[in-house]
Amino acid sequence: MQQGGKDKQAWAGSLRRWVSTLAEAAAEALSGRVTSWEISSNLREGRKHWSWDAVAARSLRSELKRIVRRQHKELKMNVSPPAMSLPFIRAVNTAEGLHAREQEVVESIQSTVQEANQSNITRTEAYLSCYEAFPELHWAFLAHMVSRNAGWNMSDLQGGLLSDLTDSEFQVNLYRFLERCNALIFQDAYPQLLLYMHSRKLGEPLFHLLPCFHVSAFMLPFWQHFWREPDHGAMLAxxxxxxxxxxxxxxxxxxPYFRSRVLKHPYFRLHELARFNQILFPLGQTEAVTRSVDPFGTSHKLPLRPLAGLTIPRFDSLTARIKAGKSLYGLLFGYEEVHRRALAFARSTPHRGSRSEYWPALFTADKQEAINSGKESSVLMESEWLPSGNRLYSPALESVWQDTPAGPIPRYDWYRSSAKLRHFREPDRPLLLDMTHAHRAQLEKTAMAHDVSHMKQARP
Incomplete structure (x- = not known):
């Protein structure tokens, strides 16, 4: 009876602590957003120029509309069309119809892609190497930064907070979903980047080889234009x-498998409410920790590695993902300071899939140094950072997930209607760039959900 009373007192104390933490988090989120606008204003001072030729864009749209019309006409006539105009691109037998040098290029690219598509770690590294070699390929750097986020999200599934809020079956399914998205994008895009690199090396365009890699007819006009106008990296991106x-x-x-087991699963909504849908660009490392004071008079200690980025509202929406991708490009290539500092981070910080890469004062990849007490939310509210040996667990990706083969890929061309061209517009530069405080606020929300889960388990 006496022990039961102590248990009830402990549980009541946990509840009071959680309610107090909730109020503090709400106040901090409000003041933090004001500070984020101030930081964003500073980041927006140096706009980075990109070239968007309206005349060229109209010409490309016209060419893409002609491709669709030609596809429809050929289908009605039941005529076997050229490979690049097929709505469903056939696999090209590289042993037939290619010169020896072309066949060598195709086989080299296929081998390179297979080797680099082993895991999120190898893909992320390959994107950055591509950008370093050919910085006009803007998309490669954007892909590198987004791929880092995919790795962090995969690791979260085995991390200290989110792993306690979902069951193991959902964790495996969500990992398979993220991994397949990551692998399939790489399988489609990286051969295109390599083909450009081979073209540069040989001094002549090789984009007629795109069908060898099952690339959509949509991309051929863009690569042909980019070969002529290499400063039009924004249009290609x-x-x-x-x-x-x-x-x-x-x-x-x-x-159907991923829609029912991931996107429509209640746990997926939990991940969106947490930080799964935040895309973060760490902005290098400043020389010292600085403080800012918002209009409410609250002092904020800024981290060594502040974050830029945005939130994707609905991952299951194609339109939302495209809009987010364009906004991320506008953020990364629209502002000098963001681009310079994000690139400095990418160059100096090897990607291993742990969030300790950008906030080592909050996260650790060593499980023995991590906390999992059910009091994480109050601990986070008490101090800006966590003491060594008492941080949040964010494992390295390869320590918690094994490499997963991509499996069979359906071979068809998605570009069947010119209505898809409505998204081909010059990207906007976002105004709210800073995600430092928003990310920490989401982390606190996740910690509160984690602590509530512990409270329910401990309730007498």
């Missing part, structure tokens, strides 16, 4: 954003 998101739409996002 937007085209690749449209292409890759449409590529995974039917193959993953609309797949």
């Amino acid at each position: 937007v085209a690749l954003i449209l292409n890759e998101q449409n590529y995974i739409e039917g193959r993953v996002a609309q797949d």
